Amino acid sequence: MSQTTIWIVIVGMAAINFAVRFLPLTIVSRIDLPKPVARWLSFVPISVMGALVASEVLRPGGVWSNPLTGPSLYAAAVTALVFRFTRSFVGATVAGMASFVVLQHALPLILS
Amino acid sequence: MLSSDVSTHPHIEDRAAGAALHGAPVARFRRGLALGFPIFLGYMPVGMAFGILARTMGFSVFAAVVCSATALAGAGQFIALSFLAAGAGPVGVLIATTVVNLRYVLFASTLSTYLRDTPTATHAALAFSLTDETFAVNVADHRQGLATPASMAGVGAVAWTGWVLGTLIGAVGAGWIGDPSRFGVGFAMAAMFTALFLALAEDWRHVVIGVVAGAIVLGLPLLGAVGLRLEPSWYLVIAAMLAASIGAVVWREG
Numbered sequence: 001m002s003q004t005t006i007w008i009v010i011v012g013m014a015a016i017n018f019a020v021r022f023l024p025l026t027i028v029s030r031i032d033l034p035k036p037v038a039r040w041l042s043f044v045p046i047s048v049m050g051a052l053v054a055s056e057v058l059r060p061g062g063v064w065s066n067p068l069t070g071p072s073l074y075a076a077a078v079t080a081l082v083f084r085f086t087r088s089f090v091g092a093t094v095a096g097m098a099s100f101v102v103l104q105h106a107l108p109l110i111l112s
Numbered sequence: 113m114l115s116s117d118v119s120t121h122p123h124i125e126d127r128a129a130g131a132a133l134h135g136a137p138v139a140r141f142r143r144g145l146a147l148g149f150p151i152f153l154g155y156m157p158v159g160m161a162f163g164i165l166a167r168t169m170g171f172s173v174f175a176a177v178v179c180s181a182t183a184l185a186g187a188g189q190f191i192a193l194s195f196l197a198a199g200a201g202p203v204g205v206l207i208a209t210t211v212v213n214l215r216y217v218l219f220a221s222t223l224s225t226y227l228r229d230t231p232t233a234t235h236a237a238l239a240f241s242l243t244d245e246t247f248a249v250n251v252a253d254h255r256q257g258l259a260t261p262a263s264m265a266g267v268g269a270v271a272w273t274g275w276v277l278g279t280l281i282g283a284v285g286a287g288w289i290g291d292p293s294r295f296g297v298g299f300a301m302a303a304m305f306t307a308l309f310l311a312l313a314e315d316w317r318h319v320v321i322g323v324v325a326g327a328i329v330l331g332l333p334l335l336g337a338v339g340l341r342l343e344p345s346w347y348l349v350i351a352a353m354l355a356a357s358i359g360a361v362v363w364r365e366g
Contacts, residue, residue, distance in 0.1 A: 014183050
């Protein structure tokens, strides 16, 4: 692959990525949004997060698999419990990753 | 804790947060660094994966690091690599990454409602570091009444550092690192999203909307069975917009 192509892509991506983030942020912050639009936007974060959790936990890597035989669902439960009781993002993330590694090795032994 | 009292009575849980609320911008920035640390943990390994992959695609170490440092677009960068690998020209690659990153229009519009009296230069800095993860952390922080532009900048800085540092390590060590998945990094993002979901769920309406979004995002790939094939990067945007619309229609008041 030519270095020219690579650099065109790098510069173009930088410009586009900044534009799609900056323009809405700075334009919308200057106008008074109609109430229904504001309410709709207030529901966007939880919707995004629900969709992200569902696809990451139940369809990891964009591939269907049985959630009961893989580590993701159980590791997510561990993550949720740790967060529920500690309110710590770091603690919950690390606990989730650790339980994922353990389950990755332990589940095949348990289920076989 | 799926309680609504977090938003209605923003009780400060620890002294650090209390100091940050009334403290100097530097203290708020440092609080943001701490808040964003899980993002750092999640980005490092994914950044490494990008660095390794970019090197195998003919990127120099410098090019891989500059790409991560200026684009800060996880999925967008991986898609650029896969399009390049498939022989697409620069225009095709740029269109593909733009489509994947259109969700930021949605995120930026939501975030802008917290940044009404903020100078344009600050908008630029915060827009630059806007990702799925920084967005979620800042929204959760805002719900507690604690987010300020300085704390958001801290979250963005630590996330950016994790992504760029990970890319550098991956690009330099491409030959001998091997598969980073053995450290459980495949689950880092999923774990963070799970915790963030709980943090964002203010009350039962939010839980319902989140579950609806999850159901839609899992249902969309099934449309392929009836011949309606969508680009996978659209699943998230469509699911989020639909679920938020359903919420906004069902709960018109409040």
